[in-house]
Amino acid sequence: MDLEKQPQQPVAPAGPAPAGIRASDADRDRIADILREAMVEGRLTAEEHAERIDLVYRAKTVGELQPLVQDLPAHGPAERRAETPYGYGPEGPAGPAENLVAVFSSSTRRGRWRVGGRTNAFSLFGSVEIDLTEALFGQRLTVINATSLFGSVEIRVPENVSLRGSGTGIFGNFEVDTLESTDPEAPVVVVNGYSVFGHVEAKPKRGKLIANLHDQLRKHLGH
Secondary structure (H helix, E strand, C coil): CCCHHCCCCCCCCCCCCCCCCCCCCCHHHHHHHHHHHHHHHCCCCCCHHHHHHHHCCCCCEEEHHHHHCCCCCCCCCHHHHCCCCCCCCCCCCCCCEEEEEEEEEEEEEEEEEEEEEEHHHHHHHEEEEECCCCCCEEEEEEEEEEEEEEEEEEECCCCCCCEEEEEEEECCEEEECCCCCCCCCEEEEEEEEEEEEEEEEEEEECCCHHHHHHHHHHHHHHH
């Protein structure tokens, strides 16, 4: 058989998955990336972001995902504009959330440590302290989910990062001192959660600036 004389069959171009197709983990992650970028750019509040992310991971089909980003620019991290590398370290790989748990006890994270993209803090008749003033940020957005039941969660950040949050206090208080950094490349820390007969507080630590760590970090990375 002469293969050269056989007509070539046209190949249908790849397009978006039909709305009724079951959503894959990659589909959900792509939508989550768009929502994360929208919050960093200020297009979504922390509360709106939390609501939509919850719907993303509950979605069963591609059609359920599409409405969550239809009012946002359809770009993800791979399509972001070229930016000056962060002074505080290279982009870190995505990984599992770090969990800090205090049940009738205390849990503390402070000093020189590489903070991940997501941290869960849970306090039950205990105390959790998260101090980011000397942390190495491997990504621009850091989300902390804080839950306090008859306990406390206290979060401290450098004065020159952006700090946002959304939460509820039930017979307790949930307090986030909102900051907006003048540096467009500064880290963004978002604190979400709630307290019941407890206390969640996030605020800057006076006199602590992330810029103070640049020279030390360059030595640490061998630059």
